[in-house]
Amino acid sequence: MTPVRTLDVTGLPMYEISSRAPLWWGQLLLCVIEGSVFSILIAMYFYLRLSVDVWPPTRVQLLHTGLPTLALIPLLLSAGGSYIASEAAKKNSRVGMLVGLGSNLGLALVFLSFRFVEWRTFNFTWASDIHGTLVWSILFLHTFDVAADLIMTLVLVVIVAIGRYGPKQRIGVHVDSVVWYFLVLIWLPLYVVLYWGPRLVGGA
Amino acid sequence: MFATGLPQIGEAYFTAASMMIGITSGIQIFCWLATMWTGRLRLTTATHFVFGFIFIFVAGGLTGLMLASIPLDLQSHDTYFVVAHLHYVLIGGALFPLFGGFHFWFPKFTGRMIDERLGKISFWLLFVGFNTTFFPMHLLGLHGMTRRIYTYSPELGWGNANLTATIGAFTIAIGGIVFIANVLRSRRSGPIAGADPWDAATLEWAAASPPRPYNFALLPTVTSGAPMWTPPEDRGVVTGMRPDRREVLVTTLTEAQPTQRMVLPGPTPWPFLAAFGFTIGLYGSVFAFSWHYIAAALGMIGLIGWFWPRRPLEIEP
Ligand code: HEM
Ligand code: HEM
Numbered sequence: 150m151t152p153v154r155t156l157d158v159t160g161l162p163m164y165e166i167s168s169r170a171p172l173w174w175g176q177l178l179l180c181v182i183e184g185s186v187f188s189i190l191i192a193m194y195f196y197l198r199l200s201v202d203v204w205p206p207t208r209v210q211l212l213h214t215g216l217p218t219l220a221l222i223p224l225l226l227s228a229g230g231s232y233i234a235s236e237a238a239k240k241n242s243r244v245g246m247l248v249g250l251g252s253n254l255g256l257a258l259v260f261l262s263f264r265f266v267e268w269r270t271f272n273f274t275w276a277s278d279i280h281g282t283l284v285w286s287i288l289f290l291h292t293f294d295v296a297a298d299l300i301m302t303l304v305l306v307v308i309v310a311i312g313r314y315g316p317k318q319r320i321g322v323h324v325d326s327v328v329w330y331f332l333v334l335i336w337l338p339l340y341v342v343l344y345w346g347p348r349l350v351g352g353a
Numbered sequence: 354m355f356a357t358g359l360p361q362i363g364e365a366y367f368t369a370a371s372m373m374i375g376i377t378s379g380i381q382i383f384c385w386l387a388t389m390w391t392g393r394l395r396l397t398t399a400t401h402f403v404f405g406f407i408f409i410f411v412a413g414g415l416t417g418l419m420l421a422s423i424p425l426d427l428q429s430h431d432t433y434f435v436v437a438h439l440h441y442v443l444i445g446g447a448l449f450p451l452f453g454g455f456h457f458w459f460p461k462f463t464g465r466m467i468d469e470r471l472g473k474i475s476f477w478l479l480f481v482g483f484n485t486t487f488f489p490m491h492l493l494g495l496h497g498m499t500r501r502i503y504t505y506s507p508e509l510g511w512g513n514a515n516l517t518a519t520i521g522a523f524t525i526a527i528g529g530i531v532f533i534a535n536v537l538r539s540r541r542s543g544p545i546a547g548a549d550p551w552d553a554a555t556l557e558w559a560a561a562s563p564p565r566p567y568n569f570a571l572l573p574t575v576t577s578g579a580p581m582w583t584p585p586e587d588r589g590v591v592t593g594m595r596p597d598r599r600e601v602l603v604t605t606l607t608e609a610q611p612t613q614r615m616v617l618p619g620p621t622p623w624p625f626l627a628a629f630g631f632t633i634g635l636y637g638s639v640f641a642f643s644w645h646y647i648a649a650a651l652g653m654i655g656l657i658g659w660f661w662p663r664r665p666l667e668i669e670p
Contacts, residue, residue: 154574154586154587154588154589154590155589155590155591155592156574156589156590156591156592156611157591157592157593158591158592158593158594158602158611158614159592159593159670160593160670161593161602161611161612161613161614162612162613162614162670163613163614163615163616163668163670164613164615164668165612165613169603169612169613170613171603171615293649297649297653300653300657301656301657301660304657304660304661308661308662313662313666314662314666315662315665315666315667315668316667316668317662317666317668318662318666321660
């Protein structure tokens with residue numbers, strides 16, 4: 150083979166802070182995987198609901214709706230912080246990234262503390278019955294994802310604050326918001342199922 | 354499936370779903386046949402195995418369609434009819450293509466040709482042996498011989514067919530021995546293959562046999578689905594990639610136009626820590642829940658360590 154044509158790629162950029170970055174697609178596919186797991190959990194919830202007459206089983210309290218509904222406010226607002234951070238990452242604005250990441254982190258922590266307060270009111274454990282297993286599985290998985298993403302957000306805050314970042318880390322800031330949007334959005338159907346499901350399809 | 358006592362709606366669903374496999378498998382078969390029809394066939398050992406694969410797999414698919422109908426399956430479930438079906442599809446669909454691919458790419462990964470005469474002998478031993486072994490199982494199954502039973506009383510009259518199957522199984526074994534002998538012999542003393550012994554169309558045949566660890570010194574550009582058959586004046590190479598770090602080209606999806614020259618991370622032990630943490634954490638969680646936290650902590654440390662920015666922070670073009 151005697152190549153006569155050459156394709157010179159010297160001038161191509163090394164990175165792009167947009168949905169053209171392979172990392173962005175990696176994060177999106179991660180969300181697809183995690184979304185499938187949550188969908189399976191929802192399907193399990195309703196499938197197992199079919200096998201009993203009363204849901205949740207007797208002596209188990211209905212989950213309160215007040216606190217979780219209130220907690221939606223800081224959660225939805227925190228997505229705004231993610232948006233500010235990812236737009237700032239594109240423009241390489243250090244202040245913007247700090248404001249965005251910081252408000253994302255702060256509001257998410259408010260959301261999480263609501264959640265921990267609420268947990269203390271449950272009168273069942275994950276080992277009590279099938280309803281308890283499902284509620285705790287869904288809550289545990291979502292909380293675990295949220296906590297992992299918040300630790301990563303904290304790492305981003307630190308490296309942006311001390312100035313130890315380049316374009317690669319700014320891609321990190323950008324895709325961090327993709328995961329956060331996913332975790333906020335997936336919580337909405339989970340919230341409806343966990344807190345309103347028993348009221349709508351509870352039987353009794 | 355159908356013999357498990359599913360409700361009728363479930364059975365109808367699974368019949369439909371099983372029949373759908375027939376449609377997709379059928380489309381695949383017709384695609385392969387069309388590819389061969391429009392090409393100029395050379396009856397190499399690899400081609401023999403491809404024909405064997407199609408023959409056997411189609412037969413297995415036909416018995417699969419039979420099994421997908423509830424009345425037939427209720428009679429033949431848990432009999433050797435199923436054992437025959439599964440070997441026709443598994444050996445026909447997985448093993449024969451594997452043998453075919455092995456003979457086709459042997460020159461690429463060893464640098465030497467594999468002997469065609471011995472290859473064809475092993476093919477015929479395997480093909481005849483396979484059908485001698487597994488075809489009688491259809492009949493045995495329809496006569497009621499159940500699976501997973503180690504012996505049957507002689508009065509049932511299944512002795513001859515089982516003896517035939519045993520003879521077939523030994524024929525398969527001989528075919529396997531001939532194949533292994535051929536591989537060992539050709540690896541040592543087969544004729545040198547060169548980069549492209551088959552005059553094949555695809556890009557792996559542009560690399561040396563066996564290929565260098567980096568495959569190509571300069572990435573080839575591709576303008577058609579058969580890059581090795583495009584005229585030499587239309588072939589080209591990519592220049593301008595830096596060889597001193599891990600660069601890969603990011604391209605658009607459909608047109609494959611290069612858009613970025615992405616730099617991948619270099620070697621680092623951090624992901625190993627993450628993998629180690631998850632491994633011991635998941636084993637530990639079989640015994641105590643608290644291992645989940647250890648897994649999470651070690652995994653997180655590994656990921657953060659991997660992510661932590663190293664200098665230089667700006668990527669030089
Ligand atoms: C036309 C397509 C096919 C149809 C309609 C079909 C249908 C079926 C049905 C209904 C059974 C259950 C028989 C019983 O136990 O009563 C079965 C068993 C089986 N099939 Fe298929 N099949 C098809 C293709 C395949 C393919 C392509 C493979 C794998 C390469 C495969 C592998 C198997 C295996 C391993 C079993 C037996 C599992 C066991 O009980 O040990 N089949 N098939
Ligand atoms: C010389 C080659 C082979 C022979 C003679 C052979 C023979 C048999 C026989 C007699 C059974 C039925 C056992 C029983 O029901 O008591 C069986 C089961 C089976 N074979 Fe093969 N086999 C061969 C190769 C293969 C290969 C290459 C595969 C997979 C790609 C395979 C997959 C299976 C499976 C999935 C079963 C069902 C296992 C079960 O019933 O628990 N076999 N084989």
